Amino acid sequence: MSEELLSEINWNDEGLVPVIAQESATGRVLLLAWMNREALAATVREGQAVYWSRTRASLWRKGEQSGHVQIVKDIRLDCDNDTVLLTVEQKGGIACHTGRHSCFFRQWQSDGWVEVEPVLKSVEEIYGKK
């Protein structure tokens, strides 16, 4: 991905864009993460989702610890050039660090946010016990 094509993207003041990951097999929206130029270039080059971790301030190769890698099938850019949409194959069927399929597991109901999706694998099992 050339510098010129990265420049078409409207990076925010922190040099980032929000990135939506959608699962190809199910159509489920799995997560929203962020990328900087380096992360997007790495994603294109490696064919796997590489995000920018804002908390760790470093590249985050999705699945590097858990094995829950995202194989990238399609990359889209929106009309304002400020959001990216990835279509991915989610390895292990788990995108969320809580062990759930999708990060969007809380549903608004009249009395509050309610967890509506099961934990498929415990955090201990995914990341190993200390």
Next chain:
Amino acid sequence: MSEELLSEINWNDEGLVPVIAQESATGRVLLLAWMNREALAATVREGQAVYWSRTRASLWRKGEQSGHVQIVKDIRLDCDNDTVLLTVEQKGGIACHTGRHSCFFRQWQSDGWVEVEPVLKSVEEIYGKK
């Protein structure tokens, strides 16, 4: 939506969260927009997507000019409490202000970003000629 439940959300420094709108009928991701507390409360109350326009710095009742209203079927919150996912019925089958079904109409190909979706209705037809 009570103050207490709005408080569960991790609003960013500008008091906003990114919101993904996904079409219930097709599973297509239509757009990413932003909400503040007032917009989310209005969305819940009215059952239609109300965003916060960062460019106009005002509430944006999606479809107020175009008629391309989004009827809200489901509201989800992610594991970090900092992204909202709406499942919507997209009136008119057009979410994008360019007259396309989805805002994500540009696809990354080896030689650049390529428009891969048709304009279903011209901007003049949607917003009226001046």
